[in-house]
Amino acid sequence: MTDNRQLLKGNEAFAEAAIAAGCRYYFGYPITPQNELTEYMSRVLPSVGGSFVQAESELAAISMAYGAAAAGGRALISSSSPGIALMQEGISFLCSANIPMVLLNVSRGGPGVGGIQPGQADYFLATRVGGIVDYHTLVYAPASIQESINILMQAYETAEKYRNPLMLLVDGMLGQMMEPVVVPDGVETIPTTDLHALNPWAVTGHRGSRERRVIRSLRLKPDELERSIEERGEKYARAEIELTSYEAIDLDGAEIVFVAFGSTSRIVKESLTALKRMRIKGGLIRPITLWPFPYRAFDGIDKRTKAVVSVELSKGQLIQDVKLGVNGRFPVKLIHRTGGMLLTPEEIVAAAKNISEVN
Amino acid sequence: MLPLFEYTKGMREEHTSYCPGCTHGIAHRLIMEALCERGELGRAIGVVPIGCSIVAHNYMNVDMCESMHGRAPAIASGIKRVHPDNIVFTYQGDGDLASIGTGEIIHAAHRGENFTTFFINNAVYGMTGGQMAPTTLIGQKTTTTAGGRSEAANGKPLRMAEIIATIESAAFVERVSLDSPANVRKAKKATLRALETQKAGVGFSFVEFLSTCPTNWGLSPIASLEWLRTDMIPYYPLGNFKTKEIGR
Numbered sequence: 001m002t003d004n005r006q007l008l009k010g011n012e013a014f015a016e017a018a019i020a021a022g023c024r025y026y027f028g029y030p031i032t033p034q035n036e037l038t039e040y041m042s043r044v045l046p047s048v049g050g051s052f053v054q055a056e057s058e059l060a061a062i063s064m065a066y067g068a069a070a071a072g073g074r075a076l077i078s079s080s081s082p083g084i085a086l087m088q089e090g091i092s093f094l095c096s097a098n099i100p101m102v103l104l105n106v107s108r109g110g111p112g113v114g115g116i117q118p119g120q121a122d123y124f125l126a127t128r129v130g131g132i133v134d135y136h137t138l139v140y141a142p143a144s145i146q147e148s149i150n151i152l153m154q155a156y157e158t159a160e161k162y163r164n165p166l167m168l169l170v171d172g173m174l175g176q177m178m179e180p181v182v183v184p185d186g187v188e189t190i191p192t193t194d195l196h197a198l199n200p201w202a203v204t205g206h207r208g209s210r211e212r213r214v215i216r217s218l219r220l221k222p223d224e225l226e227r228s229i230e231e232r233g234e235k236y237a238r239a240e241i242e243l244t245s246y247e248a249i250d251l252d253g254a255e256i257v258f259v260a261f262g263s264t265s266r267i268v269k270e271s272l273t274a275l276k277r278m279r280i281k282g283g284l285i286r287p288i289t290l291w292p293f294p295y296r297a298f299d300g301i302d303k304r305t306k307a308v309v310s311v312e313l314s315k316g317q318l319i320q321d322v323k324l325g326v327n328g329r330f331p332v333k334l335i336h337r338t339g340g341m342l343l344t345p346e347e348i349v350a351a352a353k354n355i356s357e358v359n
Numbered sequence: 360m361l362p363l364f365e366y367t368k369g370m371r372e373e374h375t376s377y378c379p380g381c382t383h384g385i386a387h388r389l390i391m392e393a394l395c396e397r398g399e400l401g402r403a404i405g406v407v408p409i410g411c412s413i414v415a416h417n418y419m420n421v422d423m424c425e426s427m428h429g430r431a432p433a434i435a436s437g438i439k440r441v442h443p444d445n446i447v448f449t450y451q452g453d454g455d456l457a458s459i460g461t462g463e464i465i466h467a468a469h470r471g472e473n474f475t476t477f478f479i480n481n482a483v484y485g486m487t488g489g490q491m492a493p494t495t496l497i498g499q500k501t502t503t504t505a506g507g508r509s510e511a512a513n514g515k516p517l518r519m520a521e522i523i524a525t526i527e528s529a530a531f532v533e534r535v536s537l538d539s540p541a542n543v544r545k546a547k548k549a550t551l552r553a554l555e556t557q558k559a560g561v562g563f564s565f566v567e568f569l570s571t572c573p574t575n576w577g578l579s580p581i582a583s584l585e586w587l588r589t590d591m592i593p594y595y596p597l598g599n600f601k602t603k604e605i606g607r
Contacts, residue, residue, distance in 0.1 A: 025440055051440040055433065056466035063430035063463070067437025070424045071404065075437070093427050192441060203422035203438065205445045207401040214416045215424035 005180040010145045010170065011036035011078075013181050014104055015044070017152040018076045020186040023102070024050035025075040027064040029057060031083045032116045033172035034106035038078065049189065058083040062090030069099045070215050072195030072202030074156050078104040080172070081122050082113055085130060091165055092131020095232070096217040098201070100159035102152070103137075103167040106175035109313075109340040117340025118172035120262065123317035126169045127291045134229050136236050138166040138243060139290040141261040145179040147288075153184055158243070162235055163201075169290060171313065173263040173342070239292055246294035247286040254283030256352050257301050257330075259322045260311040261287050264343065268311050271348040278349070280356050287321075298325035306359040309333045311348060313341075331359060369395045371420050380573040380580025382537040383411065383479065386450075387418055389543070390477055393550040394421065394446065397558070403446040404438050406431040408455035411485040415450055429460020432467035435474045446557060447474040453494040454484040457517050464523070471528030471562040475553045478519060478565065481572040482591060489575030493517040496594055501575070516594065520567040524600035530562030532600040536569040538587045542597070552602070559605040569595055 008016070015037045018026075026045055028038035038054070045052040051068075055061035058079055068075040079087060084105045094101055105126065109119030126139045138158065142148040148170055159166040196204040206212050219225035247265075250272065251257060260268045265286040275282045283305075285297045301308065308330045310319035319334050326332050335351045337343050366372055369391025377383045394400045403421040407413050409428040416423035426434050431449035439447045456464050456478050464476065483501055484490040491501040491508055494516050498507040508516075524532040531553050535546035546568060553564035569591050571583035578586055 025437065027437065053436065053440065053470070056462055056469075059427075059430065060433040060463055060466065063427060063433035064437035064440075066427075067406070067424075067434035067439075068441050069437075070434070071438040071441035073437075073441035089427050090430075097425070195441065203404045203424050204442060205402040205404055205422055209401070212416075212420055213422045216416075217425050218413055 004182045006183070007178055008145065008181050009036055009178050010148070010175045011106065012040045013145045013149055013183065014078070014152060014170070015040035016183045017149040018102065019044060019048060019050070020183055021153050021156050022074045022187045022189065023076040023156070024048070024189065025065065025068040025073045026050070027053045027055050027061040027068070027075065028078060029055050029061045029083060031080045033108060033175050034078050034080050034104070037104065037106070037175070058086040059089065062087040065101060066090055066094055066099060069094070069101050070097070070203055072199040072204055076102050076104070078106065080105065081107045081110050081119070084122065085125065088130035091129070091137060092135065093217050094165045095135035095137070097215050098163040098232070099165070099215065100156070100163050101165040102155045102159055103165060105167055105169050107169060107171045109338060115340045116172070118263065118313065118342065119338065119340055120171055120264065120313040121315070121317070121338065122169060123290070123312070123314050126167060127293065127321070135232060136164070136291050138162065138164055138239060139169055140166070141169045141287060141290050142174070143262055143265045143286065145174060145177070146181045148174065149181055149183055162239060164235070169262065171262050243289055244292045244294050244296065245288040246297045247288060248284070248297055248300055249286070250281070250283040251285070251300050251302055253281055253302055253304065255281045255306050255356055257283040257285060257305050257308045258311050259285045259287070259308060259318065261290060261318070264311055264313055267343050267345055268348060270345040271352065274345055274349045275352060278353065280352065282352060293321045293325070295321070295325040298327070301330065305330055307331045307333050307355050309335055309352065309355060311335045311343065313337055313343070367392045367395050369400050369420050371418055373418055375418055376414055377411065378574040380571060380583055382568070382570040385537045385543060386477065386479060386568050386570065387415060389547050389550050390448070390450070391419055393547065393554055397551070397554055399446045399554065402444070403448065404442065406434050406438070406449045408449070408451040410452040410455050412450055412452060412479065429455050429458070430463050431455070431460065432463040432472070432476060436467055436470070436472050439472065439474050446554060449474070449476045451476060451478055452485065453478070453480045453482065453492045457493040457519050464519070465526070468523050468526040468529040468563045468565070471530070473557055473560050473562060475557050475564040475566070477550070478567040479570045480519070480567055480595065481570040482516070483572050483575045485572050485575055494519070496590055518595060520565065520600050523565050528562050529565060529601055530603040531556040531564040534567040534569065534595060534597050534600070536587065536592060536597055537571070538569070538584045555605060556603070561603050561605055569597070
């Protein structure tokens with residue numbers, strides 16, 4: 001049996017997977033720690049019949065991607081926290097105009113310019129969104145490079161099905177580390193001429209054979225605007241049923257249940273093994289989708305559990321959804337680091353031991 | 360009997376929401392006529408701005424999308440990547456293009472993007488009710504310069520066509536005026552030439568239309584045309600600033 005695995009850096013693997021998933025248009029602006037992705041796209045996209053543009057700003061990059069997506073193309077955006085913050089204008093607009101798009105946020109520590117080390121401080125930005133609100137971005141939080149690839153392979157279909165932007169929140173650690181991965185064979189590229197028929201909403205030129213198409217965000221009549229928001233609400237309700245995804249480990253009889261996503265969840269998994277040796281039973285809920293958030297996972301927590309602990313690289317953001325999921329049934333605690341500092345399994349074990357003794 | 364004047368197929372038979380005497384209607388018609396004459400109506404994709412002309416898609420009979428404020432040139436750059444053989448254009452006012460969207464317009468020209476920008480310069484923010492634009496003339500009264508724009512407080516107005524013309528990869532740059540039949544005919548010629556430049560793939564093309572805003576200028580339609588002639592044209596000279604040869 002041949003081994004298709006390659007040792008790839010996260011950022012390059014994301015780019016390779018996006019191309020395999022059909023991405024042909026990429027618009028980027030340099031920002032650490034995701035530059036390898038932009039550089040990969042500049043090298044590879046032209047050779048597969050795609051287009052790469054280095055934009056003058058993040059505002060322009062998201063706008064170019066909107067143009068490409070409005071024209072029916074599969075576009076990718078990648079950036080890191082401060083750049084994603086700048087792109088909120090475009091993301092809000094994409095949602096209002098019902099345009100599909102795939103975005104990667106290789107996140108770092110904030111606020112402001114913050115630092116360039118990994119962080120999860122964009123949790124609110126991703127899940128509560130940052131533009132004029134009353135919309136949602138579909139948000140996935142893979143914990144490995146392979147899982148990122150698997151999500152990316154489905155991402156365009158999901159974004160197109162819901163006609164909504166889909167974001168992968170991968171922190172700088174996943175972007176910068178290397179892992180052995182398999183990138184599946186690429187999907188067949190859609191010829192430009194077929195975009196016309198395939199996306200019955202895209203602007204392609206009417207060729208005198210159909211009514212003109214208009215992609216709109218502005219709705220000056222309040223009742224029309226309200227109707228569009230309610231209609232979008234129906235699709236978000238559908239997404240909550242169809243897309244919500246999580247991993248639950250050892251909830252049965254767990255004294256402490258941790259909740260963590262992305263690379264932090266891998267550190268928690270290591271801590272579970274160490275806790276077992278100390279005869280403290282720990283479990284883990286790992287949200288794979290951050291929006292829609294897997295609140296239903298919390299119904300699987302054992303009645304004997306002493307505390308539910310949010311473990312995050314942010315100053316208490318994930319914990320808000322943990323509290324909504326717990327809904328008063330258990331005490332909720334926080335273990336966190338910020339600023340690009342990482343948690344060690346030892347730190348988590350010590351904090352968990354403390355919680356176990358007090359509760 | 361031959362009709363002397365009729366709707367172009369490029370315009371939908373709708374009443375516009377523009378104020379009486381506003382020259383948006385003339386600019387719309389010129390662009391749509393030019394697309395029809397070149398057989399490009401069915402292959403055209405337009406981007407409308409934020410401002411009065413965001414509603415242009417109600418009137419222009421081509422595929423269109425709305426834009427975030429000032430970002431139309433970036434959006435057009437994305438559309439053109441997907442449909443390089445289509446005619447792609449932006450239609451933008453002076454608040455949109457010369458203020459919040461300066462980055463996008465400069466860099467579209469800088470990259471030599473192969474689309475066309477139609478720039479409506481009426482020296483004021485129209486839709487928001489008549490505030491100062493970067494193109495507002497010295498002494499011109501607006502709702503944010505009640506005593507008239509002063510150079511000390513606001514600097515002198517931006518001449519966008521001249522700025523764009525300095526950029527190496529801009530291929531065609533011309534300023535025209537919509538104040539008289541003779542000038543409207545010249546504006547039509549410039550519009551056609553801009554579309555030809557794009558069709559030939561020579562690079563970025565830009566037509567600036569000096570336009571009126573009777574409502575926010577506080578003038579009658581006729582007095583507005585007169586003010587355009589006596590006050591705007593001296594500061595914003597008409598003419599061609601750049602024409603790259605189109606290879607035959």
